[in-house]
Amino acid sequence: MKTVIENRSFDEERALYGIGDTVVRNCVFAGPLDGESSLKETRDIEVLDSSFSLRYPLWHVKGFRVDNVKMDEKTRAALWYDEDGEISSSYLHGIKAVRECKSIRIKGCDVLSEEFGWKSDGLRIIDTKIESVYPFFDSKNLYLEKVNLKGKYSFQYVENMEIRDSILDTKDAFWHSKNVTVKDSVIKGEYLGWFAEGLTLINCKIIGTQPLCYCKNLKLIDCTMEGCDLSFEYSEVEGNVIGHVESIKNVLKGRIEVDTLGELITSGSNRECKGEVVVNRK
Numbered sequence: 001m002k003t004v005i006e007n008r009s010f011d012e013e014r015a016l017y018g019i020g021d022t023v024v025r026n027c028v029f030a031g032p033l034d035g036e037s038s039l040k041e042t043r044d045i046e047v048l049d050s051s052f053s054l055r056y057p058l059w060h061v062k063g064f065r066v067d068n069v070k071m072d073e074k075t076r077a078a079l080w081y082d083e084d085g086e087i088s089s090s091y092l093h094g095i096k097a098v099r100e101c102k103s104i105r106i107k108g109c110d111v112l113s114e115e116f117g118w119k120s121d122g123l124r125i126i127d128t129k130i131e132s133v134y135p136f137f138d139s140k141n142l143y144l145e146k147v148n149l150k151g152k153y154s155f156q157y158v159e160n161m162e163i164r165d166s167i168l169d170t171k172d173a174f175w176h177s178k179n180v181t182v183k184d185s186v187i188k189g190e191y192l193g194w195f196a197e198g199l200t201l202i203n204c205k206i207i208g209t210q211p212l213c214y215c216k217n218l219k220l221i222d223c224t225m226e227g228c229d230l231s232f233e234y235s236e237v238e239g240n241v242i243g244h245v246e247s248i249k250n251v252l253k254g255r256i257e258v259d260t261l262g263e264l265i266t267s268g269s270n271r272e273c274k275g276e277v278v279v280n281r282k
Helices: none
Strands: 003-006 020-025 043-048 062-067 083-088 102-107 110-112 121-132 140-151 159-164 167-169 178-183 186-188 197-202 205-207 218-226 236-249 253-265 276-279
Touching: none
Parallel strands: 003 020, 020 043, 043 062, 062 083, 083 102, 102 121, 110 121, 121 140, 140 159, 140 167, 159 178, 167 186, 178 197, 186 205, 197 218, 205 218, 218 236, 236 253, 253 276
Antiparallel strands: none
């Protein structure tokens, strides 16, 4: 039977350091002692219906469940070096949450964290709102579904990721990414996907200037584009766009089909551009 710790307040340094096989319920981690690392090096724990306002609470944790927990802006770097965890119906509002973690499942959460999800492996995020300046830097093996993301420099250097049914309002998304597939989603931003390799967009709405340049093995299937000028410069691309594209510039290789095109630019290149652009409605 698990040990239960409930209805208590903790503010000392390493308050529950190293505990295992324990349920922490309805507890508050805050106070004048301002102690760090309250649940560091713990194993097989559940943290339920609790709140945090102290730094570095969950580091080097293996096997955990967090549900209905509030971590405010003072809960800096909340989860680092953790493995095999589940976070549900919680608020992660401290900077640098979830870093160098492995096999973490996040569902129904509200995330406000400038550098979220860095250098992690196997994050699975569903039905979650995320606001972050620089989310998911250099992470791999990611799955996102029904995620509403507001960011700037999102998904840089990520590898092996699938995104479904999401809204991504971001700027330089997917730069230098590898093997990313996005389905049934809205992607809004500037300079989308530059230097990406193996990026596949299926039934997506793409919004913003100068998208999808310098890409290798880029695929578009039944996507639409809005406000997209100077698209596909120096990219290797195969696929089709439904509707209108404002302008396409110097496609390096491959073939892209569009219904209508405002302008095809084939000048000003210092490379040999052999890409084919087919306009289906003259």
